[in-house]
Amino acid sequence: MRFRIVSSKKGKVCSLPCExxxxxxxxxxxxxxxxxxxxxxxxxxxxxxxxxxxxxxxxLPDMAERYSLVFLNDLCKxxxxxxxxxxxxxxxxxxxxxxxxxxxxxxxxxxxxxEIDAIITRLDLTNLSTFNLDQLYTGQDFDCMRQxxxxxxxxxxxxxxxxxxxxxxxxASREDREANRMYSxxxxxxxxxxxxxxxxxxxxxxxxxAKVRAYGVIQRSNAWSNLIAGQFPEHVRLSIHxxxxxxxxxxxxxxxxxxxxxxxxxALDIGGAITLVKRHEAEKLAAQLIxxxxxxxxxxKL
Ligand SMILES: [Zn+2]
Numbered sequence: 001m002r003f004r005i006v007s008s009k010k011g012k013v014c015s016l017p018c019e020x021x022x023x024x025x026x027x028x029x030x031x032x033x034x035x036x037x038x039x040x041x042x043x044x045x046x047x048x049x050x051x052x053x054x055x056x057x058x059x060l061p062d063m064a065e066r067y068s069l070v071f072l073n074d075l076c077k078x079x080x081x082x083x084x085x086x087x088x089x090x091x092x093x094x095x096x097x098x099x100x101x102x103x104x105x106x107x108x109x110x111x112x113x114x115e116i117d118a119i120i121t122r123l124d125l126t127n128l129s130t131f132n133l134d135q136l137y138t139g140q141d142f143d144c145m146r147q148x149x150x151x152x153x154x155x156x157x158x159x160x161x162x163x164x165x166x167x168x169x170x171x172a173s174r175e176d177r178e179a180n181r182m183y184s185x186x187x188x189x190x191x192x193x194x195x196x197x198x199x200x201x202x203x204x205x206x207x208x209x210a211k212v213r214a215y216g217v218i219q220r221s222n223a224w225s226n227l228i229a230g231q232f233p234e235h236v237r238l239s240i241h242x243x244x245x246x247x248x249x250x251x252x253x254x255x256x257x258x259x260x261x262x263x264x265x266x267a268l269d270i271g272g273a274i275t276l277v278k279r280h281e282a283e284k285l286a287a288q289l290i291x292x293x294x295x296x297x298x299x300x301k302l
Contacts, residue, residue: 003075005251005259007181007242020246025236032085032234038127039079039087042228042235043072044221045254046130047095048112050264051103052193054280057266059108061115062292063299064262067274068254069116069125076127089128090235091116092228096133096142097149098220101213102193106142110134131231133224146220153223153230157215160222164215178247179218185241186221187214189264267299274299 001021006013014021032039046065049056056064072089080086093116095109113132120128137145160179166172167180190210199206229237239249240261254261258276265276268287277300287300 003253003256005242005253007244007251014245018245023246024248025250028234028236033083036085038085039083040232040235041087041089041238042092042232043089043238043240043252044092044094044224044228045240045261046091046093046112046116047263048099048104048109050193052196054196055192055264055278057279057297059112060296061112061119061262062297063267063274064265064276065116066119066123067267067276068262069119069128070123071255073125073127087127089238090232091128091130092224093130093132094221094224097146097224098217100143100146101216101220102190149223149227150220153226154219155222157219160215160218174244174247177244182218182241183214186217187211190214190217269299269301271302
């Protein structure tokens with residue numbers, strides 16, 4: 001709960017302890033404890049780097065991802081101090097699920113996923129593991145995988161649009177409000193990602209385009225959520241997005257210092273302390289770009 005992120009939009013943030021916030025998760029945690037098993041969490045995250053070069057250093061994971069993965073693993077280790085069987089986070093990389101809508105190449109997603117697994121092994125992050133769409137379907141036809149996901153777990157876009165519209169009303173159901181919040185969040189990300197140097201479209205066109213694509217992303221993302229809920233019913237569901245009081249998901253930070261996700265930013269080392277910022281912000285500070293042992297840009301140092 002120390003690292004949870006709550007949505008402060010339209011209203012007050014509850015203070016802890018809060019029964020409503022614990023309620024959706026506590027029975028899963030108690031079940032694990034009664035069985036003497038690690039508490040398991042599931043987190044859809046680490047899709048692949050943003051296609052906007054003014055935010056990130058490239059297509060592969062770098063120091064930003066390593067920093068976040070270590071943060072998550074440390075979080076599990078700190079639970080171990082209170083409860084010896086500890087905790088485990090299953091990272092469900094969702095890049096393959098909506099890469100074609102976001103403008104990411106499938107080859108880049110594959111390379112990104114592989115490198116995340118390599119980091120987990122290399123840094124001995126034993127409290128983390130990964131799951132992705134590729135593990136469920138055989139073959140290399142990613143469009144078929146996505147279509148199959150939608151066929152089994154998807155909802156029509158018209159239904160989503162209706163929910164988002166209803167969710168703008170503060171008296172709407174939790175589900176509709178959540179749909180509306182997700183829509184604004186994803187539209188903002190898509191808009192930002194399209195504001196790269198050399199973009200020829202006007203801001204107005206980009207905004208229009210982002211709104212259309214956001215529905216596609218939500219449709220895929222919801223289908224992925226449904227699949228995960230079915231595959232891992234005993235896992236506590238984490239989310240990288242802020243949640244409101246009593247939500248079925250628990251919003252969580254991916255670093256102690258920053259609200260930026262590693263795939264939308266770069267790591268900045270300020271006198272030994274790491275924080276995540278957007279690439280153009282690090283460049284504005286005239287921070288020095290540091291390469292890794294393979295000569296690949298890795299992080300900025302101030
Ligand atoms: Zn609450």
